[in-house]
Amino acid sequence: MMPDGVHRHGDHLLDGGLDQAVVNALARTWSDPPSWTGALSAINHKTVSRRFMVTTFVFFLLAGLFALAIRLQLARPDNHLFDPDLYNQLFTMHGTAMMFLFAVPVMQAVALYLVPLMIGTRSVAFPRMNAYAYWVFLFGGLLLFGAFAVGSGPNTGWFSYVPLSGPDYSPGKGVDIWAQMITFTELSSLLVAIVLITTILKMRAPGMTLSRMPLFVWATLVTQFMVLFAMPAVMFGSTALILDRLVGTHFYNPANGGDVLLWQHVFWFFGHPEVYLIFIPPLGFISSIIATFTGRPIFGYPAMVMALIVTAFLAFGLWVHHMFATNIPELGKSFFTAASLMIAIPSGIQIFCWLATLCTGRIVLRTPMYFVLAFFFILVLGGLTGVMLGSVSLDLQVHDTYFVVAHLHYVLLGGAVFPLFGAFFFWFPKFTGRMLNERLGLWQFWLFFVGFNVAFFPMHWLGLHGMPRRVWTYPAGMGWETMNFVATIGAFTIGLSVLLFLINVVLAYRHLPGAPSDPWNADGLEWTIPSPPPPHNFDRLPVVRSRSPAWEENTSATAIGGLAADAREVLITSAVEAKPDLRVLFPTSSIWPFISAVATTVLFIGSIYTPWAVVWGSIPVSIAVAVWFWPDKNDTQTALSLERHP
Amino acid sequence: MVGAASVLSVLLLVGLVAADVLTDHALSGLPAADALHVKVVGRQWWWEVHYGQNGNDAPTFTTANELHVPVGRVVIVELEAADVIHTFWVPNLHGKKDMIPGRPATIVFRADRPGAFRGQCAEFCGAEHALMAFPVVAESRADFQQWALRQSASAVPAGDEITRRGQALFQENDCAKCHTVRGTDATGTIGPDLTHLGSRQSLAAGTVANDHANLAKWIAAPGSIKPGTTMPATAFNDEELRSVVAYLESLR
Ligand code: HEM
Ligand SMILES: [Cu+2]
Ligand SMILES: [Cu+2]
Numbered sequence: 019m020m021p022d023g024v025h026r027h028g029d030h031l032l033d034g035g036l037d038q039a040v041v042n043a044l045a046r047t048w049s050d051p052p053s054w055t056g057a058l059s060a061i062n063h064k065t066v067s068r069r070f071m072v073t074t075f076v077f078f079l080l081a082g083l084f085a086l087a088i089r090l091q092l093a094r095p096d097n098h099l100f101d102p103d104l105y106n107q108l109f110t111m112h113g114t115a116m117m118f119l120f121a122v123p124v125m126q127a128v129a130l131y132l133v134p135l136m137i138g139t140r141s142v143a144f145p146r147m148n149a150y151a152y153w154v155f156l157f158g159g160l161l162l163f164g165a166f167a168v169g170s171g172p173n174t175g176w177f178s179y180v181p182l183s184g185p186d187y188s189p190g191k192g193v194d195i196w197a198q199m200i201t202f203t204e205l206s207s208l209l210v211a212i213v214l215i216t217t218i219l220k221m222r223a224p225g226m227t228l229s230r231m232p233l234f235v236w237a238t239l240v241t242q243f244m245v246l247f248a249m250p251a252v253m254f255g256s257t258a259l260i261l262d263r264l265v266g267t268h269f270y271n272p273a274n275g276g277d278v279l280l281w282q283h284v285f286w287f288f289g290h291p292e293v294y295l296i297f298i299p300p301l302g303f304i305s306s307i308i309a310t311f312t313g314r315p316i317f318g319y320p321a322m323v324m325a326l327i328v329t330a331f332l333a334f335g336l337w338v339h340h341m342f343a344t345n346i347p348e349l350g351k352s353f354f355t356a357a358s359l360m361i362a363i364p365s366g367i368q369i370f371c372w373l374a375t376l377c378t379g380r381i382v383l384r385t386p387m388y389f390v391l392a393f394f395f396i397l398v399l400g401g402l403t404g405v406m407l408g409s410v411s412l413d414l415q416v417h418d419t420y421f422v423v424a425h426l427h428y429v430l431l432g433g434a435v436f437p438l439f440g441a442f443f444f445w446f447p448k449f450t451g452r453m454l455n456e457r458l459g460l461w462q463f464w465l466f467f468v469g470f471n472v473a474f475f476p477m478h479w480l481g482l483h484g485m486p487r488r489v490w491t492y493p494a495g496m497g498w499e500t501m502n503f504v505a506t507i508g509a510f511t512i513g514l515s516v517l518l519f520l521i522n523v524v525l526a527y528r529h530l531p532g533a534p535s536d537p538w539n540a541d542g543l544e545w546t547i548p549s550p551p552p553p554h555n556f557d558r559l560p561v562v563r564s565r566s567p568a569w570e571e572n573t574s575a576t577a578i579g580g581l582a583a584d585a586r587e588v589l590i591t592s593a594v595e596a597k598p599d600l601r602v603l604f605p606t607s608s609i610w611p612f613i614s615a616v617a618t619t620v621l622f623i624g625s626i627y628t629p630w631a632v633v634w635g636s637i638p639v640s641i642a643v644a645v646w647f648w649p650d651k652n653d654t655q656t657a658l659s660l661e662r663h664p
Numbered sequence: 665m666v667g668a669a670s671v672l673s674v675l676l677l678v679g680l681v682a683a684d685v686l687t688d689h690a691l692s693g694l695p696a697a698d699a700l701h702v703k704v705v706g707r708q709w710w711w712e713v714h715y716g717q718n719g720n721d722a723p724t725f726t727t728a729n730e731l732h733v734p735v736g737r738v739v740i741v742e743l744e745a746a747d748v749i750h751t752f753w754v755p756n757l758h759g760k761k762d763m764i765p766g767r768p769a770t771i772v773f774r775a776d777r778p779g780a781f782r783g784q785c786a787e788f789c790g791a792e793h794a795l796m797a798f799p800v801v802a803e804s805r806a807d808f809q810q811w812a813l814r815q816s817a818s819a820v821p822a823g824d825e826i827t828r829r830g831q832a833l834f835q836e837n838d839c840a841k842c843h844t845v846r847g848t849d850a851t852g853t854i855g856p857d858l859t860h861l862g863s864r865q866s867l868a869a870g871t872v873a874n875d876h877a878n879l880a881k882w883i884a885a886p887g888s889i890k891p892g893t894t895m896p897a898t899a900f901n902d903e904e905l906r907s908v909v910a911y912l913e914s915l916r
Contacts, residue, residue, distance in 0.1 A: 102791045102892045175788050181765055182748040182790055187708075272766025278749065279764065343751060343760040343786075345769040352685050359677045366673045405677075409684040414759025418751065418786040484755045486786050489794035493871075 025579065029659060034558060034579010041557050043583040048140060048553035051607050059609040061145040062553055063130055066152050068449065070127035073152075074120050077159055079516070081115035084108050086513055089473075093506040095494035105490035106173035107192075111166050113176030114196065118203045119159045121434055122292060125299035126210045128441065129238040131449065133214060135544035135551060136232050138223030138560040141588055141604055143216035146611045146646065151209035153615030158202025161623060165195040172196035175488060177289060178259075180270040180281045185263045194263055194626045197256040201622060204249045204256075211245035214238055221588065222596040223543070224578060225562035232542055232565070233322055234302030240326045241298045244291050244333065252288035255281060265629050279344060286337035294333040296430060298326060300437035301368060304390050307437075307444050308372055310540040311387045312379025315566050318371040325364035325371075332361040342413045351410045358408030362401060369394065384538070385459035389440030392467050396432025400425060403478065418488075421481025427474045439466070439519065444538065446523075451531030451550045458522045465515035473508025476501035541566035559589060562596075585656045603657045610646035617642045696772065699738040702731065706743070706750030706763040706785065708894060709792040710856055710869040715812060723816035726844070728856030729869050731800045734808040735778050743769045751786035754800050760786050775802035782870070791892030797870030818847025819859045819915050830911025833904055842895070845915065855895060862916035868893065880909045 025032035031043050050060035060066065087108050091099050100108065134142055142148055165171050172192040174183040183193045218239045222231070231239075258269040259281070268274035270281050305316050316322060338346060338354040372394075381387070403425040407413050416422060439462075446454050480501050485492060492498055536545040543560055544551075545568045558577035564570050578598070581587040586604040591597055617638040624631025700722060705712040713731060716724035733739045743752050745763040753760040758773035775781075785796035803811070822828040831848065834840060840850035846859040864874050868890050872878040881888060884905055886895040900908065 102794065106791065174790075179749055179788070182788070187748050187790060278766060343762045344764060345762070345767060352681075355684055356681045359681055362677060363670070363674055367670050370669045405680065409680070409687075411684065411687045411759065414761075415755065417760055418788075484782075484784075486753075486784060486794075488788040491794055 027582075027660075027662065030585065031583040032579060033581050033583045034577070036557065040583045041552075044554040044557065045552050047582075047584055047586055048555075050553075055609060056607070058612045059607040061149045061605070061607050061611070063134055063142040063145060063148065064551065064553075064555075066145075066149050067127050067131035070130060070152050070155070071124065071449075073156055073159065074124040074127055077115050077119040077163075078124070080163060081112050081120060082513065082516060084112035084115070086509055088112060089506040089509040091490065092492070092502050094503070095492055095496070095499055097491055100490065102490040103173060106175075106488075107166060107171040109488060110172050110175050110178075110196070111162070114162065114172065114199070115159075116430075117176055117292065117296075118200065119155075119162070121296040121430065122207060123155060123203065123210075124438065125238075125241065125296065125434075126207060126214070128303075128438075128445075129214055129234075129299065130210065132445065132544060133217055133235055133238055134221070135448070135547065135555055136235055136542050137218065137221065137226055138543050138556060138562065139217070139221040139588060140554050140556060140559075141221075141586070142213050143221060144213050146605050146608055147209055148213045150611035150615050151206040151213070153612050154202055154209075154618055155206035157615060157619040158199050158206065158622075161195060161202065161619075162199040165192065170195070177285050180259065180262075180278055183259065184270055185266075191626060194260060197260045197263075198622050198626055200252060200256040202619075204253045205618075207245055208249050211242035211249075214242045215246075218242075219593045220590050220599075222591055223560050223562050224589070224591055224596055224598050226596045228594050228596075229320075230562055230565050232302075233305035233316060233319070233326075234299070234542075236323050236326055237298050237302030237305075240330045241295055244295055244298075244330050247334065248288045248291040248295065251284050255284035255288070258284075260625075264626075279341075282341050282344070283337070286340045287334070290337040290340065291330075291333045293429065294329060297433040298329065300393075300434050300441070301326065303437045303441040303444070304372065304393060306540070306542060307386045307390050307440055308375055308379075309566070310444075310538050311382045311384060312375055313382070313539070314375065314379040315541065316371060317374040317378065318367075319565065321367055322371055325367045328364045329361060332357060332364070336361060339408055339413070342410050343417055355408055355410055359405055362405055365401060369398070384443075385454070385456055385463060386440040386444040388460065388463045389436045389443070392463070393432055393436045393440075396428055396436060396470070400428030400432050403428060416481050418486055419481035420477040420485045420487055423487050424474050424477035424481060427470075427477075431470060431474075436466070439463075442519075445544075446526070447533035447537050447549045448544055449550060450526065451533050451548075452526040452529060453533050453537060454522050454526050458518055458525070462515045462518040462522065465511055465518065469508045469511025469513075469515055471508070473505050473512060476505050476508075480505075536568065541569045543567050582660055585660060587660065601660070603653070603660060606650075606653065608646065610642060614639065614642040614646055695738060696740060699740045699772070700734065701740050701742065702733075703742040703744065704731070704752060704763075705746050706752070706789070707746045708748060708790055709785070709796040709890070711796075711798050712746070712856065715815070722812045725812075725816040725846075725859075726857045727815055727860065729798050729866070730864050731783070731798060732808055732811050733775050733800065733802050734805045735775050735802050737805070738772060738774045741771045741773075743771060748789050749787050750789050750796070752783070753786040754781050754783035756781045757783075757800065762787060775800075778802050778804065780865075784870070792890055795869060795871045795890050797866075799865050799870060801865075814863070815860055819845045821847070822911060822914065826907050827911045827914045830907035830909070830914075833900070833908050834911060837898055837900075838896070839898075839908075858912065858915060860915055862913050876909065876913065879912060880905055883908055883912075 025034060031040055033040055033044060048062060050056055050062050050065050091097055091105055130142060170191050172195060174188055174193055178193060178196060181187055218235055261267040262269055268276040270276045270278055272278055309316050335357045336354060339358045342351055407425060443454055443459055480498055483497060485498050533549040535548050547556055558579060561576045561578055581589060581601060586606060588602050588604050589598055590600040590602050592599050621631060621635030621639055624635045703714040711729050713727050716722040743761055743763040745765045750763045751760045752763055752771060757775055758771060761769055761771040779802055781800040783798045783800050785793055822831040835849055840852055842852040842854040844851050844853060844857045866872065867874045867878055867882055871890055883898060885897045886893045887897060
């Protein structure tokens with residue numbers, strides 16, 4: 019233990035004590051620079067993550083508005099509110115934005131905020147690359163919505179099957195923009211995955227061995243490895259699509275030796291794991307929330323971790339169940355049926371562990387808990403319909419009908435959006451220093467829960483009665499009228515509930531911040547520091563001795579020191595045991611990640627119009643990146659002056 | 665407790681897999697010896713239908729947007745796509761099968777009772793995926809034979825003055841470039857075969873009933889019935905439109 023007092027090494031102030039001067043120095047060191055150029059140069063993980071979360075949430079709202087438009091059109095048979103082309107753009111934008119611009123990145127965004135707090139460090143790894151990833155993501159999203167706004171949105175569905183999306187059947191720029199948006203977002207999520215994996219493996223507080231890591235951090239780690247393996251597949255797929263469209267290659271053209279099914283294999287090799295990219299991080303939210311509101315650690319920690327890892331592996335072996343209607347050999351189908359049903363096992367184990375935790379703990383019912391309990395109800399239904407879809411003979415009837423639309427929303431909303439709102443409620447005080455109103459929260463919850471089931475339960479019925487998905491209208495007299503109307507009412511109820519959430523946030527911002535550091539009596543390290551956390555997160559780096567550090571007696575007294583307080587020094591620890599290893603000097607704020615992202619955007623968008631953009635566009639990118647990495651004299655000086663002999 | 669629950673779920677799932685594989689096997693076991701062969705080609709956004717290929721007993725002919733099958737006899741449908749992916753689906757007769765360009769497939773089914781069933785495209789295929797359906801008529805063997813014979817015949821020659829005028833207009837305007845009427849000079853293959861249009865139940869791939877008003881509306885402005893269809897509108901005056909409709913209605 020360090021005695022309180024100021025430590026110095028050469029010219030440097032060192033952390034470790036509780037001296038105010040040291041704390042002030044730390045805060046100054048880790049702050050983002052002021053003014054608007056400073057805003058573009060910000061690299062603090064909390065700033066980047068906050069922007070990321072807000073951006074993904076805005077995309078969620080826009081995609082939600084598209085969903086309401088879809089439901090308006092389908093409220094009545096033979097409705098001509100929108101023409102087919104606009105309707106097709108609406109559901110394509112809805113699905114694409116929800117999957118690529120909201121569900122996957124929002125989970126990464128939350129992790130970028132919480133992981134450093136949960137593992138006790140002052141930054142994420144590669145903070146400049148992290149900022150670059152955010153800007154690239156933002157520009158990709160703006161590109162997609164901008165294209166829709168000027169009337170050339172994509173209209174081939176969120177999985178854009180060839181040849182429909184190929185050069186012959188989708189002239190115009192819509193599909194090019196769709197494919198290029200994929201390149202943007204996948205680049206961004208690959209970079210964030212690298213950031214998160216490195217952070218988790220190398221920057222945990224001393225003592226936080228792998229077997230003491232919070233389950234949310236495990237879920238994030240597993241997910242980011244999945245990103246590394248899944249995303250390259252779709253990036254290859256979308257690049258080949260662009261090449262077919264722009265320079266006349268024939269990857270997908272059967273007339274010239276290409277193959278239409280290649281796209282489906284590549285897309286679903288990514289697309290199925292993507293569902294788990296969306297679904298695994300919320301398992302971590304749920305574990306944090308359940309542990310907190312039952313007042314006990316999650317039952318069966320090793321089983322939970324194993325289940326996460328097994329899910330990740332199995333997720334890569336299921337993609338063909340999206341293609342049962344193609345002419346795949348029967349034996350192949352049976353294999354994928356078996357694999358599809360087997361993935362229910364690890365999910366089941368996790369659910370049993372949570373139930374055991376709930377049964378043996380003292381449950382405190384607060385808003386986040388409601389969202390988690392709803393998760394159980396909805397996800398079990400979604401999982402059951404998933405098991406049904408995994409069976410070939412059944413799938414061949416309900417594939418591509420509203421039954422699938424119901425199933426995917428039960429899984430995605432139940433598995434991800436409900437826990438996500440629970441997580442927003444739970445961590446909102448940590449993010450902002452403000453509490454959300456519980457009463458409004460409960461209203462939001464009940465409207466969401468009821469609206470959700472009213473909107474999506476009837477879709478099972480519609481699918482079983484033969485209503486195909488992606489139809490801009492349907493004839494009267496098919497018996498589908500009532501259920502469609504009910505579904506529309508449900509959708510608007512969900513809209514109302516989301517509106518309540520926004521109001522709740524606005525109301526919270528009308529109060530001064532004043533949330534306590536630990537309003538829920540929770541177990542993680544993030545609750546041992548103020549809400550919102552100071553720029554440097556921890557005044558003193560914690561040392562971890564158990565899986566629930568905030569519930570340990572004396573933890574707050576256990577800390578280590580010795581890092582510079584006036585330079586961005588970070589402690590690197592070993593991957594498994596989290597033994598202190600190195601002190602590393604982290605980069606300072608810089609505007610060059612932003613400028614590099616702008617240059618990258620010019621290259622990507624230019625390449626939609628001419629392949630030559632790849633050539634001339636790479637010049638500004640190289641220049642910007644070179645300046646970004648150019649060694650700075652002051653930084654080198656600081657690094658040298660921090661060298662110490664053991 | 666958790667262990668027991670997990671073991672139970674595993675056993676349940678293994679049971680489900682076994683049941684699934686057996687069901688599949690049973691479904692794919694229809695006898696193919698005496699089967700009727702039909703070829704259906706999916707096109708944006710209608711169905712081209714060919715009967716009597718593969719040395720079948722049914723006469724050879726081409727029609728569109730309507731399928732007739734004899735009750736109790738196994739039907740093997742060969743599936744192809746001319747442009748993008750479509751999916752052949754008659755919910756009351758069988759599950760789905762994709763029609764994939766460059767990858768011919770087949771689907772086998774049998775109608776066990778007479779009746780009319782609705783089929784529709786189940787894979788998103790562009791603007792009018794929603795309005796790409798077709799009726800399937802399952803009828804006795806005798807009725808089917810009769811229907812097939814009639815369909816294989818050439819078009820009835822235009823009789824009275826108005827139908828003759830209609831046929832001339834059909835030939836002069838672009839109609840004949842896209843449509844075939846067997847036994848006349850109209851030999852286009854871009855659109856559906858119209859040789860026996862008058863005998864069909866519906867127009868434009870199951871979108872509207874085949875009656876006088878709808879036919880006139882369709883020819884004058886196809887987009888008003890099926891926005892996005894590839895058939896262009898034609899600027900006929902009232903008299904011309906009446907003649908063309910009369911001609912098409914005479915093609916029974
Ligand atoms: C907020 C309430 C929501 C409503 C009312 C809603 C409604 C719908 C409807 C009606 C469709 C079917 C469109 C069609 O087949 O023509 C659809 C498709 C879809 N939705 Fe949602 N949705 C909601 C939220 C979400 C969320 C949160 C996600 C993902 C995280 C999502 C992902 C999708 C996807 C991937 C599709 C398929 C799009 C396609 O066919 O290309 N939806 N949604
Ligand atoms: Cu899947
Ligand atoms: Cu279709």
